[in-house]
Amino acid sequence: MPEKNPFINYDLSTYPLESEEAHPQLIEDLDGFRLWHLQDSQFKVPKGVVFIAIDSPHSVASARNIVKTRLCVEMFLDSLSEETYPAEVAGLSYDMYAHQGGVTLSISGFSKKQPQLLEMILKRFASREFNPARFESIKAQLMRGWRNSAKDRPISQLFNAMTGILQPNNPPNSVLLDALETITVDELPSFVQAILSELHIDMFVYGDWHKQGAHDIATTLKDALRIHNQKYEESLRPLVMLGRNGSFQKEVFCDQDDSAIVVYYQCEDINPRSIALYSLANHLMSATFFHEIRTKQQLGYMVGTGNMPLNRHPG
Numbered sequence: 001m002p003e004k005n006p007f008i009n010y011d012l013s014t015y016p017l018e019s020e021e022a023h024p025q026l027i028e029d030l031d032g033f034r035l036w037h038l039q040d041s042q043f044k045v046p047k048g049v050v051f052i053a054i055d056s057p058h059s060v061a062s063a064r065n066i067v068k069t070r071l072c073v074e075m076f077l078d079s080l081s082e083e084t085y086p087a088e089v090a091g092l093s094y095d096m097y098a099h100q101g102g103v104t105l106s107i108s109g110f111s112k113k114q115p116q117l118l119e120m121i122l123k124r125f126a127s128r129e130f131n132p133a134r135f136e137s138i139k140a141q142l143m144r145g146w147r148n149s150a151k152d153r154p155i156s157q158l159f160n161a162m163t164g165i166l167q168p169n170n171p172p173n174s175v176l177l178d179a180l181e182t183i184t185v186d187e188l189p190s191f192v193q194a195i196l197s198e199l200h201i202d203m204f205v206y207g208d209w210h211k212q213g214a215h216d217i218a219t220t221l222k223d224a225l226r227i228h229n230q231k232y233e234e235s236l237r238p239l240v241m242l243g244r245n246g247s248f249q250k251e252v253f254c255d256q257d258d259s260a261i262v263v264y265y266q267c268e269d270i271n272p273r274s275i276a277l278y279s280l281a282n283h284l285m286s287a288t289f290f291h292e293i294r295t296k297q298q299l300g301y302m303v304g305t306g307n308m309p310l311n312r313h314p315g
Helices: 063-080 085-089 111-126 132-151 154-166 173-180 185-196 211-225 272-296
Strands: 025-030 033-039 047-055 093-098 102-110 200-207
Touching: 025 211, 033 211, 047 111, 047 211, 063 093, 063 102, 063 111, 063 132, 063 173, 063 185, 085 111, 102 111, 111 211, 132 154, 132 173, 132 185, 154 173, 200 211
Parallel strands: 033 200
Antiparallel strands: 025 033, 047 102, 047 200, 093 102
């Protein structure tokens, strides 16, 4: 007989509603750590979500560091898969991914069991190992994926090139591939330690969570990562502003018969009115573009518009 699954949630009751807030509330604002909380007042189910955005300037200081961050994330997820299986079959899930500021960890499912899952993840992180064989396997997977991106459809290659140019912390696949080739497993332990010494964390607890529960799970995280009086702010996410430099044109060469064009209009500000206007413009234009090119003229081209914000700037 298998052992009892400790993650099965038998208590399906929800916490009493403390207040009906419309927006997340900042309930802890410390040096290097902010905790946001919002109790769900609409669906009233015993579930929640915990987002942990871990920023570190060291993790995105160079293309090489960006690739190391990605390697560390993939290796850590690989090491968790077997241990967290009972939690996943009991209705809990988690994810971790690298981004332009560092790494984000998310946990979802039954809220009363989420602290237990977070403790397991943090315990595994504390005893992390960098297995050379798994490193080589994961490195090979990343290399294969980034190499194969050169065979993607032209439209996909254009978007990858464009975001890589406009977002310095999000280099194109070709740059990541060059950096990856010379990275060794021996570099990763000291790299993780350097990241941990320069942390800023934003944590958001939402759903069937009362404030004290949010404070408690935040304390678990702070103690595990030793977040006490950190002096680091949220990592910068630089964006190349086209309006200040004029129009920009780039041609991407690909060995395919197909071809594509991307035209991107960038907004210089991030105020709510501009965001709404760009979203509205997209809705108004998308049907018109499709009707004119595909339906009326029947030219056979794939054409459309899309709302594409970059670093909070609509476009």
